[in-house]
Amino acid sequence: MTTVQLDALLNEVPTPSLILDFADIANNYQQFETSFPGGLIYYAMKANAHADIVQLVVNRGGGLEIASLAELEKSFNAGADGSRIICSNPIKNPTFLRRMHEAGVYAVVVDSIYEVDKVAQYMPGARVYVRLAVDNKGSVLPLDGKFGVDAALALELCDRARELGLNPIGLSFHVGSQCLSPNNWVKAIAACGDVWREAALRGHDFYFLDIGGGYPAGSKHDASIPTIAAIGSAVMEAVANHIPYTPDLMLVLEPGRGLSGDAGWLVTTVEGKAARGSGEWLYLDAGVFNGLMETFEGFPPVVKLLAGDAAERPMQRYTIAGPSCDSCDVVARNLEMPETHIGERIVFIDVGAYTNEYAVAFNGFPIPQVVALNRHVIDEIPAVYEEVLYA
Numbered sequence: 001m002t003t004v005q006l007d008a009l010l011n012e013v014p015t016p017s018l019i020l021d022f023a024d025i026a027n028n029y030q031q032f033e034t035s036f037p038g039g040l041i042y043y044a045m046k047a048n049a050h051a052d053i054v055q056l057v058v059n060r061g062g063g064l065e066i067a068s069l070a071e072l073e074k075s076f077n078a079g080a081d082g083s084r085i086i087c088s089n090p091i092k093n094p095t096f097l098r099r100m101h102e103a104g105v106y107a108v109v110v111d112s113i114y115e116v117d118k119v120a121q122y123m124p125g126a127r128v129y130v131r132l133a134v135d136n137k138g139s140v141l142p143l144d145g146k147f148g149v150d151a152a153l154a155l156e157l158c159d160r161a162r163e164l165g166l167n168p169i170g171l172s173f174h175v176g177s178q179c180l181s182p183n184n185w186v187k188a189i190a191a192c193g194d195v196w197r198e199a200a201l202r203g204h205d206f207y208f209l210d211i212g213g214g215y216p217a218g219s220k221h222d223a224s225i226p227t228i229a230a231i232g233s234a235v236m237e238a239v240a241n242h243i244p245y246t247p248d249l250m251l252v253l254e255p256g257r258g259l260s261g262d263a264g265w266l267v268t269t270v271e272g273k274a275a276r277g278s279g280e281w282l283y284l285d286a287g288v289f290n291g292l293m294e295t296f297e298g299f300p301p302v303v304k305l306l307a308g309d310a311a312e313r314p315m316q317r318y319t320i321a322g323p324s325c326d327s328c329d330v331v332a333r334n335l336e337m338p339e340t341h342i343g344e345r346i347v348f349i350d351v352g353a354y355t356n357e358y359a360v361a362f363n364g365f366p367i368p369q370v371v372a373l374n375r376h377v378i379d380e381i382p383a384v385y386e387e388v389l390y391a
């Protein structure tokens with residue numbers, strides 16, 4: 001699609017609409033495959049569980065990382081086999097655990113003694129991996145604090161898991177979402193190497209290293225954001241340097257945003273304006289509740305005014321708000337952009353992840369409708385993947 005065609009589409013779709021370009025998702029998938037040789041992609045479907053994205057991943061032979069019973073059902077709807085599913089949510093309820101056990105889910109994470117006991121009860125004999133707490137500085141949305149354990153507790157959990165008949169196979173971590181520092185992965189892999197060696201001394205036979213998500217969107221238009229290729233080369237070197245030689249090493253990636261983030265644009269309309277003591281306000285038909293929740297978490301939006309003469313207009317500072325009655329429904333404050341009028345369109349860029357997945361129709365304002373581009377690539381199986389699928 002040319003830029004002119006894309007601009008025409010952005011001007012024509014009803015708003016709010018989330019445009020998803022499946023060709024971008026397919027390209028990102030391929031980028032991961034080539035940048036992490038031998039690595040296995042388990043798409044973290046929490047980023048965007050749209051059935052067509054899940055299908056694209058399954059059709060290419062990829063795996064899925066799930067957090068809930070509903071995500072397990074969505075995996076089955078796409079034809080995924082339990083053996084290609086893992087669960088990295090550290091807290092799982094008995095119904096979910098039982099269902100994963102019946103389905104033959106490959107392995108599940110643990111990061112507390114209580115969870116080890118629970119998994120042993122409801123998934124007897126399961127493979128488990130332990131989530132290490134790692135440095136999240138350098139990530140736009142840090143995820144540390146809530147999950148993960150230190151090295152000493154990781155080893156205790158492995159011992160306890162073995163005592164209870166589980167099979168501790170390795171380690172996982174998450175460097176934080178939209179991680180801008182490849183060195184976070186390097187440090188985390190080094191920390192895994194230390195635990196790995198100590199675990200071997202205790203008789204554990206690790207082969208599973210899950211380097212989580214965190215791969216950022218936006219490197220195509222912002223050179224300060226590391227590319228998948230740059231992260232891949234830092235990771236592959238770190239694995240070679242820090243993880244003891246393991247012939248059957250299973251290197252797992254859980255990209256969420258990295259796969260779907262830069263494949264999405266959210267098209268909104270300016271429905272109202274106001275001059276308040278705090279300055280000029282723009283009110284859109286999408287906000288924190290119906291699509292832009294991440295801005296509330298501190299994710300800076302990248303916006304573009306859809307107007308042919310945008311470049312010639314005077315610049316103005318705006319507070320941008322959503323349509324609901326709630327005062328927390330503010331998407332950006334003091335954002336400099338060309339002077340904007342009621343009825344014009346504002347596009348949010350790189351929002352293919354964590355938009356509709358987070359959205360609710362609070363106050364009756366609708367969740368953006370999805371407009372799919374290049375759907376034909378979903379069912380296309382590039383020659384290189386045929387080997388994986390039909391081997």
Ligand SMILES: Cc1ncc(COP(=O)(O)O)c(C=O)c1O
Pocket residue numbers: 044046047065088089143174176177178212213214215254255256257258353
């Ligand atoms: C366990 C786990 N894996 C993967 C992801 C995906 O992260 P991202 O979208 O930053 O790649 C998340 C996100 O919260 C997560 O919690």
